[in-house]
Amino acid sequence: MAGNNPTSTEYIQHHLQNMTFGLHPEHGWSLAHSAEEASEMGFWAIHVDTMLWSIGLGVIFLYLFRLVAKRASTGVPTGLQNFVEMMVEFVDGSVRETFHGKSRMIAPLSLTIFCWIFLMNLMDLVPVDFLPMLAQKVGAWFGADPAHVYFKVVPTTDVNATFGMSLSVFALIIFYSIRTKGVSGFIAELTLHPFSTPNKFAQALLIPINFLLEAVTLLAKPVSLALRLFGNLYAGELIFILIAMIGLWQLPLHFPWAVFHILIITLQAFIFMMLTIVYLSMATEEQH
Amino acid sequence: MNLNLTLIGQAIAFAVFVWFCMKYVWPPVMQALQERQKKIADGLDAASRATRDLELAQEKADETLKESKEQAQQILEQANKRASQIVEEARETARAEGERIIEGARSEIDQEINRAKEELRAQVSLLAVAGAERILESSIDEAKHRELVDKLAAEL
Numbered sequence: 531m532a533g534n535n536p537t538s539t540e541y542i543q544h545h546l547q548n549m550t551f552g553l554h555p556e557h558g559w560s561l562a563h564s565a566e567e568a569s570e571m572g573f574w575a576i577h578v579d580t581m582l583w584s585i586g587l588g589v590i591f592l593y594l595f596r597l598v599a600k601r602a603s604t605g606v607p608t609g610l611q612n613f614v615e616m617m618v619e620f621v622d623g624s625v626r627e628t629f630h631g632k633s634r635m636i637a638p639l640s641l642t643i644f645c646w647i648f649l650m651n652l653m654d655l656v657p658v659d660f661l662p663m664l665a666q667k668v669g670a671w672f673g674a675d676p677a678h679v680y681f682k683v684v685p686t687t688d689v690n691a692t693f694g695m696s697l698s699v700f701a702l703i704i705f706y707s708i709r710t711k712g713v714s715g716f717i718a719e720l721t722l723h724p725f726s727t728p729n730k731f732a733q734a735l736l737i738p739i740n741f742l743l744e745a746v747t748l749l750a751k752p753v754s755l756a757l758r759l760f761g762n763l764y765a766g767e768l769i770f771i772l773i774a775m776i777g778l779w780q781l782p783l784h785f786p787w788a789v790f791h792i793l794i795i796t797l798q799a800f801i802f803m804m805l806t807i808v809y810l811s812m813a814t815e816e817q818h
Numbered sequence: 819m820n821l822n823l824t825l826i827g828q829a830i831a832f833a834v835f836v837w838f839c840m841k842y843v844w845p846p847v848m849q850a851l852q853e854r855q856k857k858i859a860d861g862l863d864a865a866s867r868a869t870r871d872l873e874l875a876q877e878k879a880d881e882t883l884k885e886s887k888e889q890a891q892q893i894l895e896q897a898n899k900r901a902s903q904i905v906e907e908a909r910e911t912a913r914a915e916g917e918r919i920i921e922g923a924r925s926e927i928d929q930e931i932n933r934a935k936e937e938l939r940a941q942v943s944l945l946a947v948a949g950a951e952r953i954l955e956s957s958i959d960e961a962k963h964r965e966l967v968d969k970l971a972a973e974l
Contacts, residue, residue: 552822569820577824584828588835595843602850604857618847638840646835685828690821694828698836 536677538775545658545771547680548577548688549665563678577688579665584685587649588642595645617645621803628807631710631814636807639702643695644803650685651763651795655788658683658770686763686798689756696756699806703751706813720744751809755802762798766791943971 536544543565550568551561552575561578562568568575598614607615621641629636662681669679685691707716723744725736770791773783947967 548824550822571822572820573822575820575822575824576827577822580824581827581831585831588831592835592838592843595839595847599843599846602846604850604853607854614847615851618844619851622848635836635840638844639836641844642832642836642839646832688824690824691828693821694825695832697825698829698832 541775542768542771544677544680545662546682546687546768548682549579549680550575551578552576561674562680563675577682577690579680579682580685580688580691583653583683584646584650584691587653587685588646591642591645591649595641617641624804625807628804629811629814631706631811633706633810633814636810640803640807643806644799647686647695647759647802648796648799650691651799653684654687654763654766654770654791654795656683657784658767658774684763684767686759687767689760692756692760693752695802696752696759699755699809700752703748703809703813706810710814720748751805755805759798759802762794766794939971943967946970 547565547568549561550571551559552568552571553559554562554567554571557567562571562575594610595614598611602611618641621644622637625637625640661683662679665681666676666679670676682688704716707719711719721737721741721744722733723740725740727733727736766787769787770784773780773787776783947963950967
């Protein structure tokens with residue numbers, strides 16, 4: 531636990547604070563020692579723990595899959611290759627069902643999204659105190675005050691990580707829309723829809739309304755993608771933290787919640803992947 | 819929950835991962851999968867073809883067997899026919915031979931009988947002369963009565 535006998539609020543806040551390295555107006559480039567300092571850093575700060583875990587997990591994912599891809603044989607598959615092929619076929623099937631355009635990118639993109647998000651979510655099942663406490667011990671060993679060593683293990687409970695992905699997907703949506711329909715087609719889709727009339731004057735009046743509606747629809751996609759994942763994982767993490775605070779009775783509570791969470795983390799990874807495919811397939815369709 | 823540089827870092831990491839996956843993970847796995855699919859399809863194809871071949875071969879074998887049975891039957895019939903023919907011929911030959919032998923024997927017997935008759939006739943004439951000599955107790959001139967006696971004998 532953080533420091534000497536922290537209150538419940540302090541304990542929770544400590545758990546929900548990222549390890550932030552950034553440009554503080556007073557201290558310059560440094561690790562934030564408190565939530566206030568972290569928020570004072572503004573945009574020029576980076577969450578070290580989020581980056582570390584997400585990249586680490588991504589590398590593990592790619593390493594495992596690359597290992598199999600290198601020795602992929604057409605004979606009888608064994609062990610890890612079975613698993614990888616199962617994942618690849620599952621994703622490929624999902625993409626084929628939903629996405630009818632032609633793209634070499636969409637299936638690997640979906641695979642990466644699913645596996646990466648699943649692995650990042652999986653960190654939620656590590657008991658909430660293990661890794662932060664380890665980080666505090668290491669921090670103390672380096673001479674830092676353990677109370678100020680923040681370490682958040684689950685990258686998907688960091689809104690930056692989820693938005694990082696959903697905004698990338700958003701960029702792809704726009705890219706595919708423009709590639710399929712052209713710039714004018716894309717703009718037409720935003721402005722001449724859903725209300726249209728043959729009357730030129732009435733149409734001119736309808737354009738702002740259409741644009742408002744379509745812009746909200748478009749912008750809602752990345753926002754909902756990011757916030758859905760973030761919200762689910764953040765809430766799950768919070769409940770784990772709350773369960774961890776009640777002392778001896780946490781075990782019978784922790785276990786069912788963890789079991790239930792296995793469902794949530796898989797489902798959220800799947801939903802993110804599916805919605806990405808759906809959004810991109812909508813972007814590549816000519817007219818809707 | 820503050821948006822900051824992490825966002826961009828995450829987006830970059832995400833892009834790199836997707837690129838790597840697209841470049842080095844997806845194609846080999848998919849290729850292996852497709853190749854295996856093809857191999858299995860080929861295997862199934864070959865299996866069904868082999869089954870069909872087997873059926874054909876069996877049919878052919880059956881047909882050949884039937885044919886050879888028929889042929890054997892034919893040969894057997896021919897042989898039987900030939901055999902009875904041979905037996906018939908042999909019987910015919912034997913009968914002819916027998917008849918010939920009987921004929922020969924019969925003509926020999928006839929000859930034998932004729933010769934015996936001749937001899938008997940000669941003896942009878944001698945006997946008759948001798949008998950007549952005894953009866954008459956007189957010598958008859960053999961030369962004188964020969965003609966008479968011969969005539970007598972020829973009448974026997």
